[in-house]
Amino acid sequence: xxxxxxxxxxxxxxxxxxxxxxxxxxxxxxxxxxxxxxxxxxxxxxxxxxxxxxxxxxxxxxxxxxxxxxxxxxxxxxxxxxxxxxxxxxxxxxxxxxxxxxxxxxxxxxxxxxxxxxxxxxxxxxxxxxxxxxxxxxxxxxxxxxxxxxxxxxxxxxxxxxxxxxxxxxxxxxxxxxxxxxxxxxxxxxxxxxxxxxxxxxxxxxxxxxxxxxxxx
Amino acid sequence: xxxxxxxxxxxxxxxxxxxxxxxxxxxxxxxxxxxxxxxxxxxxxxxxxxxxxxxxxxxxxxxxxxxxxxxxxxxxxxxxxxxxxxxxxxxxxxxxxxxxxxxxxxxxxxxxxxxxxxxxxxxxxxxxxxxxxxxxxxxxxxxxxxxxxxxxxxxxxxxxxxxxxxxxxxxxxxxxxxxxxxxxxxxxxxxxxxxxxxxxxxxxxxxxxxxxxxxxxxxxxxxxxxxxxxxxxxxxxxxxxxxxxxxxxxxxxxxxxxxxxxxxxxxxxxxxxxxxxxxxxxxxxxxxxxxxxxxxxxxxxxxxxxxxxxxxxxxxxxxxxxxxxxxxxxxxxxxxxxxxxxxxxxxxxxxxxxxxxxxxxxxxxxxxxxxxxxxxxxxxxxxxxxxxxxxxxxxxxxxxxxxxxxxxxxxxxxxxxxxxxxxxxxxxxxxxxxxxxxxxxxxxxxxxxxxxxxxxxxxxxxxxxxxxxxxxxxxxxxxx
Numbered sequence: 001x002x003x004x005x006x007x008x009x010x011x012x013x014x015x016x017x018x019x020x021x022x023x024x025x026x027x028x029x030x031x032x033x034x035x036x037x038x039x040x041x042x043x044x045x046x047x048x049x050x051x052x053x054x055x056x057x058x059x060x061x062x063x064x065x066x067x068x069x070x071x072x073x074x075x076x077x078x079x080x081x082x083x084x085x086x087x088x089x090x091x092x093x094x095x096x097x098x099x100x101x102x103x104x105x106x107x108x109x110x111x112x113x114x115x116x117x118x119x120x121x122x123x124x125x126x127x128x129x130x131x132x133x134x135x136x137x138x139x140x141x142x143x144x145x146x147x148x149x150x151x152x153x154x155x156x157x158x159x160x161x162x163x164x165x166x167x168x169x170x171x172x173x174x175x176x177x178x179x180x181x182x183x184x185x186x187x188x189x190x191x192x193x194x195x196x197x198x199x200x201x202x203x204x205x206x207x208x209x210x211x212x213x214x215x216x217x
Numbered sequence: 218x219x220x221x222x223x224x225x226x227x228x229x230x231x232x233x234x235x236x237x238x239x240x241x242x243x244x245x246x247x248x249x250x251x252x253x254x255x256x257x258x259x260x261x262x263x264x265x266x267x268x269x270x271x272x273x274x275x276x277x278x279x280x281x282x283x284x285x286x287x288x289x290x291x292x293x294x295x296x297x298x299x300x301x302x303x304x305x306x307x308x309x310x311x312x313x314x315x316x317x318x319x320x321x322x323x324x325x326x327x328x329x330x331x332x333x334x335x336x337x338x339x340x341x342x343x344x345x346x347x348x349x350x351x352x353x354x355x356x357x358x359x360x361x362x363x364x365x366x367x368x369x370x371x372x373x374x375x376x377x378x379x380x381x382x383x384x385x386x387x388x389x390x391x392x393x394x395x396x397x398x399x400x401x402x403x404x405x406x407x408x409x410x411x412x413x414x415x416x417x418x419x420x421x422x423x424x425x426x427x428x429x430x431x432x433x434x435x436x437x438x439x440x441x442x443x444x445x446x447x448x449x450x451x452x453x454x455x456x457x458x459x460x461x462x463x464x465x466x467x468x469x470x471x472x473x474x475x476x477x478x479x480x481x482x483x484x485x486x487x488x489x490x491x492x493x494x495x496x497x498x499x500x501x502x503x504x505x506x507x508x509x510x511x512x513x514x515x516x517x518x519x520x521x522x523x524x525x526x527x528x529x530x531x532x533x534x535x536x537x538x539x540x541x542x543x544x545x546x547x548x549x550x551x552x553x554x555x556x557x558x559x560x561x562x563x564x565x566x567x568x569x570x571x572x573x574x575x576x577x578x579x580x581x582x583x584x585x586x587x588x589x590x591x592x593x594x595x596x597x598x599x600x601x602x603x604x605x606x607x608x609x610x611x612x613x614x615x616x617x618x619x620x621x622x623x624x625x626x627x628x629x630x631x632x633x634x635x636x637x638x639x640x641x642x643x644x645x646x647x648x649x650x651x652x653x654x655x656x657x658x659x660x661x662x663x664x665x666x667x668x669x670x671x672x673x674x675x676x677x678x679x680x681x682x683x684x685x686x687x688x689x690x691x692x693x694x695x696x697x
Binding site: 048051053054073074075076077078079081083085089090091092093094098101102103141145 | 218226227230231570571573574575576577578579580581688689690
């Protein structure tokens with residue numbers, strides 16, 4: 001589905017410091033991936049490249065076999081990618097319903113309800129919601145676009161344990177019930193344990209791939 | 218949700234920033250209004266020594282506009298080039314000095330403009346008076362002060378042509394009376410009315426023929442004849458316009474309208490100095506005045522005086538006022554662009570988070586810039602409407618200040634020059650400003666609106682360059 005082909009990335013100002021060193025991997029639909037690694041290992045850069053927020057120096061990112069550059073990065077982000085961030089990234093002057101509508105044409109209220117927010121909460125200013133509620137709104141917005149790939153950067157980083165578990169369950173459900181490709185960048189090994197596949201990055205290369213579904217088999 | 222919906226929500230829900238921006242655009246708009254209003258303001262001046270008589274109006278050349286036209290024609294001819302344009306001439310002498318002069322076609326009131334005013338409903342009659350034209354008296358002697366050195370005088374007499382002598386300023390005011398013969402009518406050609414003093418000195422009578430030619434070429438120029446149809450007696454005298462016996466009251470000879478240009482050597486090119494329009498019904502004086510002011514002629518070329526000496530002067534004819542209002546406009550526009558640019562840069566810096574989210578959602582940078590622009594325009598519209606409401610008061614204040622400043626400068630200038638004038642007009646230029654009218658017309662509103670919209674567009678586009686040049690990842694990386 002989403003393929004990384006021999007991707008290399010470094011900052012043009014620091015050519016000797018390679019962030020991603022010729023990595024290749026193929027992400028599939030219906031699975032939840034966890035990308036682990038220490039700070040500076042290239043996790044967020046990989047996520048940015050997958051999301052079409054940046055372009056690799058070498059190699060290519062393909063969506064269903066087609067280089068995302070062909071369609072244009074804006075189009076790729078709009079049609080194929082949903083992003084969820086650690087700090088929720090909601091527009092502060094919009095209500096939850098309006099924030100979800102930014103994602104797409106899906107029924108915003110219905111999506112928020114499915115995320116556990118009632119009508120009153122959905123019409124409030126988004127900044128008046130708790131962290132967990134804000135992250136649910138962010139996920140609802142990601143779902144509104146109906147994009148096949150959901151990318152999340154430390155989505156539970158600011159949440160307490162119980163709420164984090166609830167959010168992880170939502171992601172798991174999206175991968176297995178909605179058949180989306182969910183890729184989560186995280187430091188949390190607990191979260192990673194719930195993923196179907198764990199990729200570990202070190203110094204810009206994939207040092208370990210652990211497919212839990214295969215192990216279970 | 219479309220760009221308009223987002224812009225409206227941003228403007229309404231981010232109130233502090235909206236109010237700040239609105240305040241800045243409001244102040245900028247008010248000054249832009251004032252700048253444009255200054256350019257079209259009219260200043261009512263009063264000059265007791267120049268006024269129409271009774272229920273009439275008087276049209277004269279505007280002195281400031283004369284200088285403006287001279288500058289324009291000089292530019293048209295070109296810097297350092299000898300030539301002529303529109304009756305303005307400049308020529309370099311063999312010594313390298315520049316000689317500049319104008320002919321009658323440059324100085325005269327335009328006949329077509331006079332006729333347009335004369336056709337206004339409520340005007341009963343009109344008169345055209347030529348400038349006093351000095352000519353050589355060929356077959357008679359002029360009145361002369363034997364004790365005065367005449368070497369600097371043209372040693373001539375002054376001809377004053379009238380379409381209808383009865384309406385001449387000095388006749389109307391009672392300064393002279395025609396007690397023998399008759400006055401000149403529009404049907405007359407080659408006729409004159411002389412003073413009692415000249416008639417007595419030369420033994421002239423009604424029916425005699427007087428001869429005149431160009432005072433510069435006394436021996437060679439063509440001699441023109443005019444029949445004496447009347448003799449006037451001086452009651453309180455005619456105020457001479459210049460020093461010298463050529464201009465003294467007794468040496469002024471009234472002629473038909475087209476006569477003075479002939480002995481002067483400019484046949485076919487008259488010099489009409491002022492025109493008088495008599496109102497049919499005194500009760501309709503103000504109504505007729507408004508009708509005349511609505512006539513489509515180049516009013517900036519003229520002073521239009523009523524019977525109180527009131528004159529509406531366009532700002533461009535009032536010293537440097539137009540230049541100052543242009544300067545205000547330029548300064549306000551530049552400072553407006555800089556201030557709104559800085560405010561938006563500050564605003565955008567605080568909105569990096571929001572821009573990053575939009576980019577992550579697949580919105581193009583172009584659509585984000587459009588949203589910012591639309592927000593600016595929405596705030597600008599409200600600020601502009603508020604400014605439009607406040608502009609009459611502010612504009613009047615600004616124009617009043619500039620007029621006072623100009624008057625003060627003029628007074629200082631006059632004081633400096635007072636000891637340097639050797640020969641000039643005997644009339645005191647006691648023009649006094651009695652009112653300033655600043656009209657916020659449709660044109661002013663349109664021009665101000667376009668200016669404000671331009672400033673907002675330029676300022677926001679410039680400040681949004683920072684968004685356009687950044688990669689989405691760079692914006693998003695600042696969010697975390």
